[in-house]
Amino acid sequence: MAFTRFILILFLIFPSAVSAADYCVDVQAKKGWQQLSLPAGKISRVSFSGGWSVISGMYRAVGPRGYSGQDAQKLGPLYGYKLDQSYAFGEMLVRDQAGRVVPFAEFAALAVNAPDTAGVYAFRINDKDIALWDNAGAIRVCISVH
Numbered sequence: 001m002a003f004t005r006f007i008l009i010l011f012l013i014f015p016s017a018v019s020a021a022d023y024c025v026d027v028q029a030k031k032g033w034q035q036l037s038l039p040a041g042k043i044s045r046v047s048f049s050g051g052w053s054v055i056s057g058m059y060r061a062v063g064p065r066g067y068s069g070q071d072a073q074k075l076g077p078l079y080g081y082k083l084d085q086s087y088a089f090g091e092m093l094v095r096d097q098a099g100r101v102v103p104f105a106e107f108a109a110l111a112v113n114a115p116d117t118a119g120v121y122a123f124r125i126n127d128k129d130i131a132l133w134d135n136a137g138a139i140r141v142c143i144s145v146h
Helices: 002-013 015-019 069-081 104-111 129-134
Strands: 021-028 034-038 043-053 092-095 101-103 119-125 136-145
Touching: 021 034, 021 119, 034 136, 043 104, 092 104, 101 104
Parallel strands: none
Antiparallel strands: 021 136, 034 119, 043 136, 092 101, 092 119
């Protein structure tokens, strides 16, 4: 009985920890925009796991920041296949409900400061639709909202 009361007191003292929920999407490298709906609330954490590659078998898997260094240089001549020339090959792009497209790292940094993040977001690899067929892998994105 005392343990139950203790747990109840913790729920009352720390309601935000109790009411936080994770919303996740597995963003596939072979697909275009993939949506995730978030409820009203404040984002407390954005995380990812996994990796993907462009031109499967020729390039190692990378995270949401995409390719850099020698791999980026080798991919350079294929720049026409990037969906957005401003960002790296293989970088994860995020489109918000207003249609703005930003890289995942920027989204993650700004999202935790946004007062209300309700809406539909879309995620994808920075590769044009015609070039998705030879990609491989997925990155799981999880967003904690309270």
